[in-house]
Amino acid sequence: MTLKIACVQSNIIARNPQENYKHLDELFNKIQDDRDIIILPETFTTGFPAEPEHFAEDENGATMAWLRAKAKEKNSVICGSFISQRDTKSPSHQVQSQSHCQSFYNTLVWMNPDGSYHTYDKRHTFSMGGEKDLDNGKELLTIEYKGWRIRPFICYDLRFPVWLRNNYHEGNFEYDLAILIANWPMQKSYIWNTLLSARAIENQAYFVGVNRVGIDHNNIPYIGETKVVDGKGRTVAELRGDKEDVLEIEIDKQPLMDFRNYFTVHKDWDNFLLNLQK
Numbered sequence: 149m150t151l152k153i154a155c156v157q158s159n160i161i162a163r164n165p166q167e168n169y170k171h172l173d174e175l176f177n178k179i180q181d182d183r184d185i186i187i188l189p190e191t192f193t194t195g196f197p198a199e200p201e202h203f204a205e206d207e208n209g210a211t212m213a214w215l216r217a218k219a220k221e222k223n224s225v226i227c228g229s230f231i232s233q234r235d236t237k238s239p240s241h242q243v244q245s246q247s248h249c250q251s252f253y254n255t256l257v258w259m260n261p262d263g264s265y266h267t268y269d270k271r272h273t274f275s276m277g278g279e280k281d282l283d284n285g286k287e288l289l290t291i292e293y294k295g296w297r298i299r300p301f302i303c304y305d306l307r308f309p310v311w312l313r314n315n316y317h318e319g320n321f322e323y324d325l326a327i328l329i330a331n332w333p334m335q336k337s338y339i340w341n342t343l344l345s346a347r348a349i350e351n352q353a354y355f356v357g358v359n360r361v362g363i364d365h366n367n368i369p370y371i372g373e374t375k376v377v378d379g380k381g382r383t384v385a386e387l388r389g390d391k392e393d394v395l396e397i398e399i400d401k402q403p404l405m406d407f408r409n410y411f412t413v414h415k416d417w418d419n420f421l422l423n424l425q426k
Contacts, residue, residue: 153397155374169210200252270285296324374386
């Protein structure tokens with residue numbers, strides 16, 4: 149079982165969704181037409197962070213329409229994140245009806261070619277970097293696709309190993325491939341590379357890390373270093389340097405299964421219960 153993946157390491161035009169759609173349209177012309185999954189960086193429409201009161205969209209917004217159109221055009225799954233908004237209902241103590249409030253999330257969308265989709269809300273919002281006004285996601289997402297179990301994460305999640313923890317039950321792993329999209333700055337390049345390998349090793353799974361390039365509105369540079377790491381923590385494909393490019397690779401599940409059968413560390417893994425009160 150193989151997956152053909154395209155990782156889009158793009159510059160992001162700060163706070164300008166329409167220009168980013170146009171720019172990505174051009175980059176998409178470089179992608180082969182047989183890709184199973186096309187992966188975009190975190191907050192690919194605005195850059196990071198983006199003020200939710202100005203840039204948040206709902207499921208009927210322009211970004212979802214663009215994702216749906218591109219997935220159909222390329223006949224491929226497309227995933228990337230943007231700032232989303234949705235109404236949440238909270239009981240009123242003074243009236244019988246319910247009051248409404250707006251919640252904002254950094255939401256990854258897994259858009260299928262037929263227009264159906266799944267979403268994952270970033271669990272670990274980066275409060276030090278401007279995401280203090282966003283809500284934390286509460287649920288993991290696991291997608292079964294072409295014989296693979298795939299779990300998406302977003303940027304800062306990479307620093308939290310319990311949240312990324314794979315589990316093994318009755319002969320089955322919770323996931324085989326983790327997709328992590330990011331706006332990870334150049335000055336933390338060593339951490340990016342170290343943690344991607346570490347998470348792949350400890351979870352016996354492929355990790356695909358897709359990062360942006362360019363300089364954002366806060367004058368912070370991004371180095372990219374988009375890469376694919378196998379279950380032994382070895383880099384099997386990568387983009388070097390801080391230039392825009394598309395990384396295309398075909399990954400095979402069989403070597404991962406062979407390694408898991410040979411090195412059965414998963415049978416000794418600890419079980420975790422997550423506290424999701426935050």
